[in-house]
Amino acid sequence: MFDVGWSELLLIGVVALIVIGPEDLPRMFHTLGRMTAKARSMAREFNSAMEDAARQSGIKEATDDLKGMRNLTSKKALGLDALDRAVDKFEKWDPKLPTAKTVGMKPDPAAPGKTPVPPAAAPAAAAPGTGVAAAAPSAAVAPEPGEAAPGKRQLKAVRRSDLQG
Structure with a gap:
């Protein structure tokens, strides 16, 4: 409180004694x-x-109510924290750079005027000490057009006019 150290107390005691x-x-x-x-x-x-x-006077209850209101109107309670994360992700997004989702995608073979392009194969690596290139790993068998790959869902586009009529 007064910020008095031991040396100051000793000095005060000596002066008081004298x-x-x-x-x-x-x-x-x-x-x-x-x-x-x-x-x-x-x-x-x-x-x-x-x-x-x-x-x-009830101040404690009023402060508790205010704390409850503050919790109700927080960003997390309103879901705005997820919106902030989505906005940050969108602002950092560059449409020119490929993402993990678009790297292995193939164009739709049924699309008019477009031919399907197979994904780029990984270059063959040389076997150690032989100087001979090792065989590339075999690719997974692609499903027939119109069939879904095992373990994958197939998405199908439907027009509104098809649903109404």
Whole structure:
């Protein structure tokens, strides 16, 4: 509170011993201790009285209600945190760069005017110490057009006019 160190306390004690004298010094410290204890008890009583007044006036319930309202209107509760993440992802997106989803995609063979292009094969690696290129791993068998690959769902586009009529 007063930020007094041990060296300052020692200096104050020596000055008090010289000024007050050795006979009156114990009575002065006793009186000073009682005054300090009385001041602390008054501070505790004041603090408890203020807490009681706040409790009786309903401030605690009001602050709890405000905290609840703050939680209801938070970004997470409203789903805005997901929107922020989506906006950040969209702002960082570059349409010219291929993504993991578009790397192995094949064009639709049924699309008019387009011919399917097989994905680029990985270059063959040389077998160690032989100087001969190793055979490329065999590619998975592609499903027939119109069939879904095993474990994959096939998406089908439907026009609104087809649904209504």
